[in-house]
Amino acid sequence: MKLMDCHTHTQYSVDSEADINKCIERAAELGLAAYAITDHCECNGWYKEEHYPENERYLRDSFDYAADFEGSVSAVTALKEKWxxxxxxICGVELGQILHDTNAAKIVNADKRVDFIIGSVHQVMGERDFYFIEYEKLTMDEIYDLLERYFKEVYAVSRTELFDVIGHITYCLRYMKQRHGIEADISRYDDIIAETFRSLAQNGKGMEINSSGLRQGFGDSFPNLKYVKLFRDMGGEILTFGSDSHTVEDIGADIADAMKTARAAGFTRGAYFKKRKPYFIDIE
Structure with a gap:
């Protein structure tokens, strides 16, 4: 089985200290068929802190992602020649909160050095990142309201041209389950999730299977088999695989299991991107 890892982070992500050279060496050791560095670029924190109103700054975990983006893309571009x-x-980026600042998203999309863009929603408008939410202070009705807004925002992102694949579409469940044991039933949103998948398929976009939940206590991939099958049923063809590694050691972690999920859903190939175009590798 040829493994690929198309969602990884290095020292150029605010939440990672992984040395970029060691990451690349590890990917080479593993013999990955494709390896994408996709450091964080949150559109709602594109500018320096002083750009934003004081009463809104708390909504952002960091600022000046424009500098992080340039640092990562410049480094990867140089290392592509070396390797x-x-x-x-692959020179990629995880582009968060596209709808919160579409001008920033357009700047990233226009950069010809970028091979691949993961479109992620880490927080919904007016809320903090799901990582920082104090779920124990919310009622289940409030949690379901938050989840509904999340899936509506992901659907709206799916209708843009500002990304290549949607990242970890069930990310919204990660911290409420891992830290608080809250098991939210997202089947009530299956209709809008299906419409999101139909939109992706019709627009030539893809979805990733993110394997991080398999090693981080969640117990499944993002999304799980049910939703990978639904993506296929809605006409989805482009599927990428990502470990979401933030350390050297996690590169490629559980990708084989993510590929097994894809096969169980009826997929026979996975994709990676170069110059914003998908290339396919058989996974059977």
Whole structure:
């Protein structure tokens, strides 16, 4: 089985200290068929802190993502030359909160150095990142309201042209379950999730299977088999795989299991991107 890892983070992400050179060396050691570095770029924190109203700054975990983006893309572009012929190194970005600042998203999309864009929603408008939410202070009705807004925002993102694949579509469940044991039933949103998948398929966009939940206590991939099957039923063809690694050691972690999920859903190939175009590898 040829493994690929198309969602990873390095020292150029605010929440990672992974040395970019060691990450690339590890990917080469693993013999990955494709390896994408996709450091964080949150559109709602694109500018320096002083750009934003004081009463809104709490909504952002960090600022000046424009600098992080340039640092990562410049480094990966240079390293692509160094590793040419030895590793299929992809210059990517995880672009968060596209709808919160579409001008920032358009700047990233216009950068010809970028091979691949994951469109992620880490927080809904007017709320903090799901990582920071104090779920124990919310009622289940409030949690379901938050989840409804999340899936509506993901659907709205799916109708744009500002990304290549939607990242970890069930990310919204991660911290409420891992930290607080809250099991929310998202089947009530299956209709809008299905419409999101139909939109992706019709627009030539894809979805990722993010394997991080398998090693972090969640117990399943983001999304799980049910929703990978639904993506296929809605006409989805482009599927990428990502460990969401933030350390050297986690590169490629549980990707084989994510590929098994894809096969169980009826997929026979996975994709990676170069120059914003998908290339396919058989996973059977």
């Amino acid at each position: 040419a012929g030895k590793l299929n190194l």
